[in-house]
Each structure stands twice: as structure tokens, then as C-alpha cells.
Amino acid sequence: MSKSVVKHDPAWAKDFILAADLIEQALGMTCGAVHHIGSTSIPDILAKPIIDILVEVTSLTELDEISFQLRAHGFEAKGEYGISGRRYFRKSRGDGVRTHHVHMYAIGDDNLRRHIAFRDYLRAHPEVAREYSDLKAKLNGESATDWNAYQARKDVFVEATERNALAWFIGRY
Numbered sequence: 001m002s003k004s005v006v007k008h009d010p011a012w013a014k015d016f017i018l019a020a021d022l023i024e025q026a027l028g029m030t031c032g033a034v035h036h037i038g039s040t041s042i043p044d045i046l047a048k049p050i051i052d053i054l055v056e057v058t059s060l061t062e063l064d065e066i067s068f069q070l071r072a073h074g075f076e077a078k079g080e081y082g083i084s085g086r087r088y089f090r091k092s093r094g095d096g097v098r099t100h101h102v103h104m105y106a107i108g109d110d111n112l113r114r115h116i117a118f119r120d121y122l123r124a125h126p127e128v129a130r131e132y133s134d135l136k137a138k139l140n141g142e143s144a145t146d147w148n149a150y151q152a153r154k155d156v157f158v159e160a161t162e163r164n165a166l167a168w169f170i171g172r173y
Contacts, residue, residue, distance in 0.1 A: 005039075005046040005136050012040040015051050019091075019100055023055060026069040032056035032107050037115045042122045045133035046140075054115050055104040063087055063104060075102060085109055113169065114162060121165030128164075132157060 016036040024031050038052025039045055057063045064087070067077050074091050081088035091100040105111050122129040135157055143150035 004048070005140050006049055008040075008042075008044050008047060009049065012036075012047075012049075012051060015099075016041070016053065019051060019053060019102075022073050023053065023070065023075075023102065026073055027055075027057065027063070027066065030058050030062045030066060032058060035116060035119075037103075037119050038101070039132075039136075041119055042129050044126070045122070045129050046136045050098050051100045053100060053102045054112065055102060056107045056112055057087075057104050058107060060085070060087060060104075060106050070102075075100070083111070086111065114166065117165040117169035118158070118162050121161065121168055124168075128161060132161070 013036070020034040020036075023034055033056045035054040035056075036051070037054045038050075039047030040049070040051050067087070067089075070089055071077060075089040076091065078088045078090065080086050085105060087104040089100075089102040089104070090098060091102075092098045103111075103115070122132065136154060139150045139153050143153070
């Protein structure tokens with residue numbers, strides 16, 4: 001499968017920092033907090049080697065007006081891309097291999113908490129992170145030619161874990 005999962009690479013943290021700096025510069029005052037999310041942000045688990053980034057913005061309208069500045073840095077604007085209230089960007093290398101997914105929401109959007117809660121929950125519960133990693137390895141082997149089947153079966157685990165993560169996260173703050 002071209003989108004196979006691989007062993008965690010500590011260089012992903014540096015890749016995130018470089019991309020976050022570019023995003024912050026491009027968005028200026030519209031940019032709020034920038035978070036490294038997704039499996040590349042969880043130590044010791046398998047991940048697709050694509051950096052997932054979550055960005056809080058002051059205004060989606062302002063973001064839309066200045067998104068050309070992100071395109072100048074190689075980020076492709078995809079609009080909401082199936083999720084209302086989100087702006088999605090992706091970046092690929094010159095050979096077409098995807099390197100970054102960027103999810104942007106207005107400050108206060110519930111999706112921000114959902115993503116951060118999932119990440120923090122897996123970081124705080126290594127046994128759940130290991131279960132997730134093992135599932136991804138298993139599904140990657142079983143769905144070697146069907147990425148949609150891999151994603152659909154993984155989503156069942158993610159949705160259940162996300163409910164636990166949100167309850168845990170809310171209880172902490």
C-alpha cells in the first residue's frame with residue numbers, strides 16, 4: 001500500500017516545527033495556536049509518514065482571504081473538504097508524496113478540543129496507544145490494496161477512543 005504505516009520517526013517533531021513556523025509566518029495575526037496532532041505526534045506508535053497539523057485561527061473569513069500565502073509555501077487549499085467549519089490544506093514533495101495535512105478551525109470550535117484530547121489521551125495512556133498501533137499494523141497488512149477499508153476499520157477504534165479521550169480531557173480541566 002502506498003500509504004503504509006511505519007515506525008515512529010523522531011524527526012517528525014522537527015518537521016512539525018518547521019511547518020508550524022511557515023504557517024505562523026504566512027498567517028500572521030490570523031494564526032492562533034498550532035498543534036502537532038495525529039499519529040506522528042504520538043511517540044512509539046506506527047504512523048503514516050505525514051505530519052498532521054491543527055491550527056486555531058481567529059477567523060475563517062480572514063484565513064480565506066490570505067490563504068494564497070500558504071499556497072506560496074506549497075500548501076494546497078482544499079476548502080472544508082467534507083467537514084463544515086474546517087479549512088484543509090495539504091502539502092506534497094516534488095515527487096507527489098504527501099508530507100503534511102493541515103486542519104484549521106476558528107478558535108473555540110469543538111473539533112479543536114476533539115483532536116487535542118485524542119492526542120493527549122494517547123500520550124497519557126501508552127497501553128491504548130500501543131493497542132492503536134497494533135491495530136494499524138494489523139489493518140495495514142490486511143488491507144494492503146484497499147486504503148478505504150483500512151481507514152473505515154480504523155475509524156471504529158478512533159471514534160470509541162475519542163469518546164473516552166474527551167471525557168478524560170474535560171475531567172482534567
